[in-house]
Amino acid sequence: MDEDVIVSAEWVDVHRGDPGVVVVDVRDAWEYDGIGHVPGAVNVPFDTFRGGGEEGMLPPEDEWAALLGEHGIGADTTIVAYDDTHGVFAARFLVTALLYGHDDLHLLDGDYSAWMQGHETSTATPDVEAVEYAVTRPAESPLVTIDEVAAATEAEDTIVVDTREPEEYAEGHIPGAVNLDWKEVVDEETRGLKARADVEGIFAGKGITPETHVVLYCNTARRISHTFVVLRWLGYPDVSFYEGSLTEWKDAGRPLEAGADSDG
Structure with a gap:
């Protein structure tokens, strides 16, 4: 995660259909389905990766790997996340990914309400091919005791x-x-x-x-x-x-x- 972690709506519009790029909507399913979403985005609601066990607020490693894999996210996928709350919930998705070794991570600058003002939306659920996701924890972690x-x-x-x-x-x-x-x-x-x-x-x-x-x-x-x-x-x-x-x-x-x- 580096200085290009935050990207504009225009960047997302250009890259959302690229191979190897997955846009992740972390809102509740009713918002994703009923209000609409960024075209092609997959839905990974916040509660599905909200932890609270032995490792602070991280979900269990195997559950995280299964969750990402079922949404077509591999270890080398470019992930772009968004929510409708200024990015605060989406940021948690990205930091969870970082702590479990994923590095190619981006946050939409703004949120879905901002996206809707000038960009295409959809209510269609994309077809996703599940993949195997392997967690490889980084040698150093920002978590402290x-x-x-x-x-x-x-x-x-x-x-x-x-x-x-x-x-x-x-x-x-x-x-x-x-x-x-x-x-x-x-x-x-x-x-x-x-x-x-x-x-x-x-x-x-x-x-x-x-x-x-x-x-x-x-x-x-x-x-x-x-x-x-x-x-x-x-x-x-x-x-x-x-x-x-x-x-x-x-x-x-x-x-x-x-x-x-x-x-x-």
């Missing part, structure tokens, strides 16, 4: 980022963490991201720079995932995230800090 997060709060070259809403952050957060609500980088009018320079400025205003090791956390995996994808799009080279909850943090005997972010 609770102990690594605790160490990050003390490291001079690291910043811990809470991607929850300001009200949640104010109630209690990991000490030293800054707050950046994932929606701050979204343009409500276009439903996609704000201009790159504006997004860079938002992160920089929080002290989040490409020179720092960024550690993300939240209470929902999708919000972490969206911010993670945006940071990779901006070219940040060292981004990690913690998928444990603040309940787990407290149960481990670690303190929380209350109060609003002075930069928020």
Whole structure:
């Protein structure tokens, strides 16, 4: 996942029929069927890959492999994902794929509501030939442990980022963490991201720079995932995230800090 991870609707329109490209709609089936979808897109609803077991919010590896294979996605497939919620659910699909070793990943800038404004839609379900999908986990993972997060709060070259809403952050957060609500980088009018320079400025205003090791956390995996994808799009080279909850943090005997972010 690199700086071309986020692609325009025009890019998707050009490439959606290419061999080896699969567009994935992660909305519920009733939305995909009833409201319509990007022509040729397959439907992989969020709940079908929403985990919550031994590995944070990841689905079991064998279930993930079967899910992708039945939708015609192989290990070398170019995946483009979208939803109708500014990309936050689609980002989780892509980060799950990344954690299980898939690399050719893209997020539609915007969502289905934005797509509908100027592009063709369909209610036809594409014919898909199932394939075998083999998970090959990467040698390095952006996932970090609770102990690594605790160490990050003390490291001079690291910043811990809470991607929850300001009200949640104010109630209690990991000490030293800054707050950046994932929606701050979204343009409500276009439903996609704000201009790159504006997004860079938002992160920089929080002290989040490409020179720092960024550690993300939240209470929902999708919000972490969206911010993670945006940071990779901006070219940040060292981004990690913690998928444990603040309940787990407290149960481990670690303190929380209350109060609003002075930069928020």
